[in-house]
Amino acid sequence: MSTVVVRGATKSFGRTAALDGVGFEAGPGVTGLLGPNGAGKTTLLRIIATVLAPDAGTVTLLGRDPARPGERTGIRERLGYLPQDPGFHRGFTVFEFIDYVAILKEQTDRRPRHDEVRRVIAETGLESVSAKRIRSLSGGMRRRVGLAQALLGRPDLLVLDEPTVGLDPEQRLRFREMISAAGEGRTVVMSSHQTEDITALCTRIAVIHQGRARFTGTPAELTAQAAGRVWTEGRRSPAALAAWGTGDGTYRNIGDPPPGAALTPPTLEDAYLLLMAAPS
Template structure:
């Protein structure tokens, strides 16, 4: 059974079509939504987190239909969600906040609930700051608190919206470890506008752009699409959709190579640039 199945999801806010007939499937492992700001990633993740219902289309989560109230309750019991703008109660301590979310999740028995709160605090490496107020924590630590509350009750489906944004390189590595561990045996759907996170973590990716799913597959499949379309030169090629000077002084050109160009292996970022560039040539043709 597919954990997440979205078919033809369409969602508008006034005149903005945030999702335009999007299909998405996700199974155990880490699935990444990649796309520029405003692409519709958060709207799609909120749909998967049962916060939002699409105007059209069908959503099936853990074999159930979130538009039915009792199914929705069952889904939420097995779902963890880290929103993009996690609104923390900054006056709470870490323990108090995670405990509060556990209460909202209807973990009513105090002792097993506290055991579970301590478990997720340990899992996310927050033991040493458990008694600290959230307002006194660094941004990276706060993101961990967001992950900790999402891991309560050992959910089968974990929805993480931009989990690594604003983290320094070391924190980002630690977060990658935690997310990849979470993806063992469970379905993680995360968003990022950073190709590095997606390359490092995801078993599958969907590129979301202008409210549409432009690609779905493995990172290797996306990268392969740029095969033969990246070349190196001593200058910026006029044929390039994008070109930049690299550390060694040579230009990395992405686009349609001229005859005899010195082709080099593409990266996921090249393929992503080409894919997005197909739909907005005026932006990449700078």
């Protein structure tokens, strides 16, 4: 059963169409949104997080209609959201900020609220910095604080907008571990520019481009679409749509290979580049 169902959603800002009849579904586990800047990923996530309402189309979240105020409140009680810019109060300590968000989520009983704050701090590995002010933290630690506040209340639906943006490789690996654990027993919808993160974490993906879903399915299904269209040789092939030199001195080419080309297994990134290059 799908936790998130979006049908024909449109959203415009002035004369700019951010979403143009997009359809999307997500169920338990981690579902990834992949696409270039300006594709509409953040707008779609903000609709799923009930921050925005679509201009047209239907949205069902956790079996409820967010267009109905009473049902929207019920959704928000079971939803955690990490936007690209969480808007930290940088003078707060880590504990104070997460406690403040818990109060906003109407966790008014002080003792169990503080127990919950300590739980998410431990879950995201922030115990050693819980008394530090947010302005003194690294970017990676601030992203952990953002994830911790999203995990308050053990939400059934977790919405993460570019959770690994700006992180170094080691920090990204740590975040993958946390997001993977978060996806056990709940629905996680996350966006990313990083095909490696999508490959590592997601059971299903949607490629969003120009406000539409160009592909929905599993990472393996998208990767399979590039079979027979990736090859290596000692130079950039004139037949390639894209090509780059690799560490072993050969060129990886994607496109329509010439006869006799040395084909190589495709990656998700290869398939994504081919999809973006195909006519809409």
